[in-house]
Amino acid sequence: MKGVEAALAIWEETRKGLFLSQVLRRFGEDLPEGERKLASTLVYCAMRRYNLWVEILRSFLRRPFETLQAETRDILILGCAGLLEIKHFVPQSLVNAFVEATKKKNPADAALVNAVLRKIASDGREKLEELKNSPNQINQALFWGLPQWIARRWMESWGQDLAKKLFVSQLIKPYLSFRLSPRTDPGEMGEKFFEEGVKSWRSPYFNYVLRSNSFGHPPSMLGYNEGLWTPQTESSIFVSDKVLSLSSSLGKRKILDMCAGRGIKAGHILERAQDVTIEAWDLSKNRVYAGRRELRRLGVQNRSIWKVGDSLKLAPEEAPEIVLLDAPCSGSGTWGRHPEGKWRLSPGKLSSYSDLQRDLLERAIGMVTTGGIVVYSTCSVFREENERVIGEALCSNPDIIEIEIEGGGFPLQRGRPFGYYLLPGSPWVDGFFLCILMKR
Template sequence: MTPGARIQAAVEILDRWLDGEAAEKALTGWARRSRFAGSKDRAAIRDHVFDAIRCKRSYAALGGAMTGRGLMIGLVRAQEIEVSELFSGQGHAPEPLSDAEMAAGEAPQGAAALDLPDWLEPIWRDSLDERAEAAALAQRSRAPVMLRANLRKTDLDQARTALSGEGIETRPVEISDTALLVETGARKVALSQAFQTGLVELQDGASQAVVDALPLTDGMRVLDYCAGGGGKTLAMAGRADARFYAHDVNEGRLRDLPDRAARAGVEVTLLPAGDVQGDFDLVLCDAPCSGSGSWRRAPDGKWRLSAGQLQHLTELQRDILDQAAGLVAANGVLAYATCSLLADENDNQIAAFLARHPGWTETQLQHWLPGPQGDGFFLSCLIRADSDATIDRNFSG
């Protein structure tokens, strides 16, 4: 396919997305209808589509229309490429721009310049203060591909050597001592022996840093209460010889965890949904959230989130914290984490919990902003203790 033909394919896919179809479904449907497209074509088209979704409002402003064609015109203008080179009408490329399209388009302003919904911009600014613009702009670019070295089976240097032998070049980064940033060969990771034998796992750098910050020690009883796919469960198991339990209200999310745990060389006990009993030394609640810290990975979520959905999420988070608090043993730790940047899901949620539960205190608070080594995350650790407990506060990124 020519570069112009790839642009036209992205136009068609984006029109379906703008009509309400999920981006992944629209991409898959196009690929099935277009068997002529090679792997490089599909990868390039996918990149065009997700770049446009991340930057929907700014590209629409530059392109002069909230359509697939308008978004692609905006993308080309943002990348300072001559529009006529790709919109030529030749070789399945989009038709040349009309006089009206040539005259249309302007620099994005306000929330559009940050690629945020109008309703969210004031919440975003209130949550992040002077960091608001940088955090929003970081969500407009692609996320890094990060790996976690599984300390149960290897160390960082051995993992790098194994990956390099399979054409995957990585480098360590500061955010976590288990984190590797993939520099070349990212598409080879899933089929590599290093991955399939459990030496490494795909995991965001900030997600690894959250686990690093947890007070893990050998012999603990550790519950991942909102385990999802179990990524943090496995990361914790790589750091301590403890007894690990995983729970999720949607048991289907845990379906692959036994196989992943076996590959990693660790043991995890799955607990039935809604039926968790006992006292745990550490309960991690990686709560359902807006995902606003990781929108560059899943940009659909930024545009589908509504004020009503955000309120529903904060109510769900409140309930999860209250339920999980009853599972923490004496002198145990309740850890609350989100991949969100919004205060209502983070600091405000913890303040409300402490107001409801005066016997608890916060001992650790940390924020990570989206950046070149990881996504945006939040972590608060809570214990039943007096108010003289030391509080560790940090803002990274």
């Protein structure tokens, strides 16, 4: 099973700090479709509930998990996740594949891996059910794949019902939404996708967005290189769509995108508003490079200026009428898509995000004049990165007011008391926060 070996190699790379999706793309290209799917399913299952697999393994091991060699730990985690989550595989062949991999990496541990994985195949589900049905908060955090401190914080700040929704969202398998360019006909594009084996249908929220049940590799799909569509989650589309409607209803054409990243929102705005110009900043040289390339792909690069640098220090070419601050954040609303993020976050890191967000928002407010708009967004569901940041900005800037947002059918959850949340709850909608401010 080449998929098992590839999963182990991907897992090792991810430990160096890379995203699963990045590594998977690199490894996946050389694998046949079935093996690529197996590798992807294994690494995502393992990463989504990493602490759960470690806990289950502990209960089946006679020695402390930490004393095992790193390669053996990896094999046991992927094996445990595969056996308890992948239903369409014969457990015995999966166990055999992991034992074979151990023989290559750590022959001395092959018997241990064989014994532990066989035990998990026969008794592991019972343990899983036990945790699922336990009312204990620690067991719930384990079952849904969350670090305990995060589960506790969400329970405290969201209350039991909404926190449960966030817990469940950790296990929703994400799919692609395609934002169509204004020159792309949704019906024709849907047919082309179908010919390529991808089923798609219209999003209930946007008439220029198609949903799919694919997790595919966008650059190798039909129409991507020609700029006919862009993969973008519908929550992210909601944010850039709001910038578009503010620009058109208030007649504001000069936009500053303070943290433009790879230019996904900038591309959306420029392709749908021909009279808008965007100045795009980002700290990362690589992202600015990718952003420029993205706008070129869409054919809108000549209405943009890009700068690499710290948005706390850069100066705009022209006074902006709208500032979009799509702030760097913990990404907690996108952990269904990028589950490695939750294991890399710490309380200290979370508060350093809040500090940076507060400074960036102050800078954004400082750059607009009377009537100017600041659109603040994060893909996080932590109040520390959202309402708290907005609350501090409103306190220190009495000339700023919040503007109400219409959901247009999108299930918005009012922040407490500022801004709006899009809570993660379907494969096409990540968790996002959005707040629109105006200078009086």
